[in-house]
Amino acid sequence: SYVLTQPPSVSVAPGQTASVTCGGNNIGTKSVHWYQQKPGQAPVLVVYHDSDRPSGIPERFSGSNSGNTATLTISRVGAGDEADYYCQVWDSSSAHVVFGGGTKLTVL
Amino acid sequence: EVQLLESGGGLVQPGGSLRLSCAASGFTFSNYAMSWVRQTPGKGLEWVSGFSGSDADAYYADSVKGRFTISRDNSKNTLYLQMNSLRAGDTAVYYCAKGAITGAYHFDYWGQGTLVTVSS
Numbered sequence: 001s002y003v004l005t006q007p008p009s010v011s012v013a014p015g016q017t018a019s020v021t022c023g024g025n026n027i028g029t030k031s032v033h034w035y036q037q038k039p040g041q042a043p044v045l046v047v048y049h050d051s052d053r054p055s056g057i058p059e060r061f062s063g064s065n066s067g068n069t070a071t072l073t074i075s076r077v078g079a080g081d082e083a084d085y086y087c088q089v090w091d092s093s094s095a096h097v098v099f100g101g102g103t104k105l106t107v108l
Numbered sequence: 109e110v111q112l113l114e115s116g117g118g119l120v121q122p123g124g125s126l127r128l129s130c131a132a133s134g135f136t137f138s139n140y141a142m143s144w145v146r147q148t149p150g151k152g153l154e155w156v157s158g159f160s161g162s163d164a165d166a167y168y169a170d171s172v173k174g175r176f177t178i179s180r181d182n183s184k185n186t187l188y189l190q191m192n193s194l195r196a197g198d199t200a201v202y203y204c205a206k207g208a209i210t211g212a213y214h215f216d217y218w219g220q221g222t223l224v225t226v227s228s
Contacts, residue, residue, distance in 0.1 A: 001170070033214035035153075042203060042218035043153065048210060086153055090213035095167045097143065097155035097213055 002091040004100035011106045012077050020103045022070040022087030030089045032070040034063060037102075038083045046085075047072060074105070082107050110134040110217045112204045117222030124194050124226070130187040130204030130219060138182035141207025143215065144189050146200035146224075156202070157189065160212045171197075194226045 005023040012018040022032060032050050035043035045054050047063040050070065060075045074081055087100040116128040128144070143158030157168045157178040166178045177190040187204055201223050205215035 031211070031214075035215075037153075042220055043215075044218075045208070045214060045216050048208065048214050048216075052210070054208075054216060084152075088153075088214060090211075096169060097145075097158065097167075099145075099153040099155060102152040 001094050001096060002089070002098050004087055004089065004098055006085075006087060006100040006103045008101070009104045009106065011108055013108045014078060016077055018074045018077050018081070018105055020072040020074075020085045020087075020105065022072070022100050023068055024070075024089065025068060027068055027070050027089065028066045030065075030091075032063065032065050033088045034061075034072045035086045035088065036081075036083045037086065043086065077105075077107055079107050081105060110206065112206060112217060112219035114202065114204050114219045114222040117202065117224045119225045119227065120194055121228050122195060122226055125190070125192045126194065126224060128189040128191065128202055128204075128222060128224070130189075132185045132187065132204075132206070135206070137180075137185040140209075141212035142180060142187045143205045143207065143213075144178065144187075145203045145205050145215070145218075146198075147203070147221070148200045154200075158207075158213075160207075191224070194224075196226050198224060199226045200224060 034047040037043040050065040051063040084102045111133045113131045144156040175193045179188045201221040203221045204219040206217040208216035
């Protein structure tokens with residue numbers, strides 16, 4: 001089955017840019033979606049179809065996808081961005097939704 | 109306003125059964141794909157099962173296939189998950205998630221979850 005690999009943690013100083021990666025075999029051929037989850041809360045969709053943002057999500061959140069790596073980029077990071085971030089794809093070959101293992105973003 | 113309200117979680121013994129419900133409101137339920145996603149406390153998200161559309165085929169994660177059954181009642185705006193032969197590894201918070209208008213297999217709204225604990 002298809003596997004998505006994320007780093008367990010990423011740290012960034014306030015005001016800087018954070019990049020969260022999501023690795024998968026030829027992931028560039030798939031549509032990647034990203035969720036933010038804060039403690040005790042349900043996930044929130046922050047990027048879909050690689051780089052589109054739902055209404056209400058700040059422009060600071062952006063995404064890209066090419067080759068074997070998709071990336072969620074958060075610019076001008078603040079304390080409110082501390083959360084777990086998950087990438088997700090639809091694997092048509094297995095008819096499964098697949099999530100990455102999640103990355104904990106820490107704002108130093 | 110879109111709302112998804114899960115219910116039916118609780119404590120069940122290994123081998124037991126439980127049925128989860130997800131009451132939807134604020135959108136035309138019958139028009140959208142719906143899924144169940146679970147999260148073991150302190151761990152990551154795991155997709156469990158879903159419909160790609162209103163009357164589409166159901167899909168299941170390998171870990172639950174043959175034990176869990178997803179269904180929906182469009183007249184009641186409700187999604188269900190029948191869970192049989194439950195195991196300790198099924199212990200998790202179960203979320204109901206709505207497929208986005210931009211695609212069936214990403215989720216633009218989630219419920220707050222219902223906790224299922226499988227333990228003797």
